[in-house]
Amino acid sequence: MLAAGLWTAPAGLVMMAVSPLGARLSRARGPKVTLCAGVGLAYGAMPALIMSAVPQSETGAANSFNTVMRSVGTSVSAAVVGVVLAQMTIDLGGHALPSEDGFHVGMLIAGGSALIAAAVTLALPSAGARRTAAGTVRVEAPGAVTGTTRRTSPCPRGSR
Numbered sequence: 001m002l003a004a005g006l007w008t009a010p011a012g013l014v015m016m017a018v019s020p021l022g023a024r025l026s027r028a029r030g031p032k033v034t035l036c037a038g039v040g041l042a043y044g045a046m047p048a049l050i051m052s053a054v055p056q057s058e059t060g061a062a063n064s065f066n067t068v069m070r071s072v073g074t075s076v077s078a079a080v081v082g083v084v085l086a087q088m089t090i091d092l093g094g095h096a097l098p099s100e101d102g103f104h105v106g107m108l109i110a111g112g113s114a115l116i117a118a119a120v121t122l123a124l125p126s127a128g129a130r131r132t133a134a135g136t137v138r139v140e141a142p143g144a145v146t147g148t149t150r151r152t153s154p155c156p157r158g159s160r
Helices: 002-029 031-037 039-053 056-087 102-124
Strands: 089-092 096-097 129-131 136-139 148-151
Touching: 002 031, 002 039, 031 039, 031 102, 039 056, 056 089, 056 102
Parallel strands: none
Antiparallel strands: 089 096, 129 136, 136 148
16 A cells, blocks of 8 residues: 555645646636646646636535536546456456556546547636626626626516
């Protein structure tokens, strides 16, 4: 267990060391760019994307949902890779061990998931568009304090 912890510790330390770079990149180019830069930077970019896409009154619930979905995703992905490795084994000295092909399939699944996630990232709303509780989208120019508001519903204001 100690050896596994020592092998995985550098990844966490690198994510911690690179997080200030991710913050600067998000501030300069927007969280969507940071999200595409990698997993370590994505953890900081997701809350920024979420808060820019929901009404201010819903940011807490939206960020909580993000946390739950991250936990569910981690659990499901570990289970899927575990099933793949358990089904693709070789016999070595009377012990069943995961085969190299099992690891290849696991990596292909992870790569496919990453491509799907990148495609979803491209479909996210742009920075500066904020949905309000009244059903309008507030469009703000980068660096602007105020912006224009347009209705997203075809219904007149008092007819709902």
